[in-house]
Amino acid sequence: xxxxxxxxxxxxxxxxxxxxxxxxxxxxxxxxxxxxxxxxxxxxxxxxxxxxxxxxxxxxxxxxxxxxxxxxxxxxxxxxxxxxxxxxxxxxxxxxxxxxxxxxxxxxxxxxxxxxxxxxxxxxxxxxxxxxxxxxxxxxxxxxxxxxxxxxxxxxxxxxxxxxxxxxxxxxxxxxxxxxxxxxxxx
Numbered sequence: 723x724x725x726x727x728x729x730x731x732x733x734x735x736x737x738x739x740x741x742x743x744x745x746x747x748x749x750x751x752x753x754x755x756x757x758x759x760x761x762x763x764x765x766x767x768x769x770x771x772x773x774x775x776x777x778x779x780x781x782x783x784x785x786x787x788x789x790x791x792x793x794x795x796x797x798x799x800x801x802x803x804x805x806x807x808x809x810x811x812x813x814x815x816x817x818x819x820x821x822x823x824x825x826x827x828x829x830x831x832x833x834x835x836x837x838x839x840x841x842x843x844x845x846x847x848x849x850x851x852x853x854x855x856x857x858x859x860x861x862x863x864x865x866x867x868x869x870x871x872x873x874x875x876x877x878x879x880x881x882x883x884x885x886x887x888x889x890x891x892x893x894x895x896x897x898x899x900x901x902x903x904x905x906x907x908x909x
Contacts, residue, residue: 724751725763725770732772741880742775745852746845749783749805750791753825757800760791771800777834777879778803779872782811782845785821786828796825802834804875806868808843808861809902831909834879836894838871840864841903867904871897 728742728751742752754760756778757771778801786793807822815821826837840861847865849856874897877890898908 724748725754725766728755728772732774735774737774739774739776739880741777741779741876742772743779743781744783745781747784749780752778752780753783753796753799753803753805754791756803757798758791758825759795759798761789761795775801777801777875779806779875780804780825781806781868782808782822783825785813785815785817785824791825793824793828796828797830799825799829799833799835802836802875802879803829804836804838804872806838806840806872808840808845808847808864810842810844813845826907826909829909833909834891835909836871836875836898837905837907837909838868839902839905839907840867841905843868864903871904871906 742755744752754770755772755775760770762770783805805823805826807819809819811819811822823837826835829835843861843864846853846856848858848861850860850862850865874890874894878887878894898906
């Protein structure tokens with residue numbers, strides 16, 4: 723149903739570039755729109771990606787799930803992407819929080835793919851996003867960091883080469899580090 727919703731929205735917007743973004747399952751939908759080869763849902767035909775999706779922002783997308791998307795499917799990602807998780811975003815299963823980075827790890831290098839790991843952040847930033855009833859404390863400082871990095875990514879990839887986008891990409895690349903609390907990786 724989400725893919726059908728996005729098809730309708732894309733048809734309404736028309737032939738104009740946009741950035742696909744989502745959280746959790748919405749992150750998987752965004753990655754699919756950006757070219758990740760998800761498993762087509764029953765009754766859905768045609769391409770699942772959208773040529774107008776010029777980049778992807780995915781906060782805490784799922785690890786490979788055979789009935790949704792495999793690691794090989796994530797490897798088909800065609801557009802620049804920012805994929806985020808936190809060290810406390812620990813779903814059930816053997817992958818742990820690192821599973822949320824599977825789409826980043828699987829994506830081919832050289833396509834402006836960024837992985838963002840925020841120390842101590844859980845799936846809902848301590849109840850600051852999506853599920854406000856989650857016991858805190860709210861992880862507002864790390865949410866501000868995520869917004870700052872996502873803002874640079876948006877500015878860098880939304881306008882397709884304007885001088886502002888070049889400055890934003892340089893600032894984004896200057897933020898790359900393996901050190902926590904804000905680990906930003908690029909390939």
